Amino acid sequence: MNIVCLDLEGVLVPEIWIAFSKETGIEKLKLTTRDESDYDKLMKYRINILKEHNLKLQDIQNTISKINVLDGAKEFLDELRSLTQVVILSDTFSEFAAPLMKQLGYPTILCNDLIVDETGMIVDYRLRAQDGKRKAIEAFKALNFKTFAAGDSYNDLTMIKKADGGCLFRAPQSILDVEKNLKLTTTYEQFLAEIKTFLNNN
């Protein structure tokens, strides 16, 4: 049996923090895992900016409620789920993901949680595990699945390399420059073809 593990932001939905940056006009919130490889550093930086501007979880959720999934993402995912098992592995938070999962027809997502104080301010976050995407791939492999992993960011690289097969999808030049051995796909058509090749060989 095969299982396909996909990153969420940049692959199926827009980058949530970039959308929130646009909404608030706070330029500094544009930084994502595509730019910064140290996730803890990135999240602490974001939480500090939210505090400075007195922005709460609800403010981010209001932005997310207006986000649409990427053009073609639902159709791509629907077809993929008719072919094999799919799990989304994301470093986002369940508090952010819910409305997007609804739009995508509730695929299974393994992600993280925020810690929010009584006033609704985000004070910290709870990673399920360090390098949790890679660990999820290892867990599925230990359960005797053949795994395919794909994403666009630094935090996807260890899972892609650990999986039995994988590729990048719309990754930025900074990652392409370093990861010359990983195949890049940029349309859902190419992406699905790449996954189908893997499924047919396993």
Place this chain on the structure above:
Amino acid sequence: MNIVCLDLEGVLVPEIWIAFSKETGIEKLKLTTRDESDYDKLMKYRINILKEHNLKLQDIQNTISKINVLDGAKEFLDELRSLTQVVILSDTFSEFAAPLMKQLGYPTILCNDLIVDETGMIVDYRLRAQDGKRKAIEAFKALNFKTFAAGDSYNDLTMIKKADGGCLFRAPQSILDVEKNLKLTTTYEQFLAEIKTFLNNN
């Protein structure tokens, strides 16, 4: 983060082998994991009966294509998937599950594969792992999920006992007689209430 692991047959869809037994009139195919605790013995017994009657995978798939999911199962699962992550852990086969997963809106299912010869006869099966349901629970726990498991059969007992929470759903008397400490639910309303209690405490 929480993850709810559900058995498939008897919980969300009818027992496939019972349906096939009715369709073919072969009484001996009525035996399921609710009756026989040794899964390998049960499958070898089934494969032998299929061979005797020259019944192929396609014959079983024709029966499955006419099966409807249990009354209320889709609504139950839809609500549950809007609340938390759900994975179906089943000892059925991907060759059987596909049309039923479509009816249920493609939840993630971890199950097994059949080995089919060139004439379409089922000659063997491939368990992903011995006691695979329990191992999946252990894997999710190792990934720092709080796990809830539920089912109706012998092959669900180890996963239910290993999970952080769990219950039986419409289990037969033979299991209730032995497993007096496991809570039994018999309607989707009770079932959902039991899971919600778990989610609220985790």
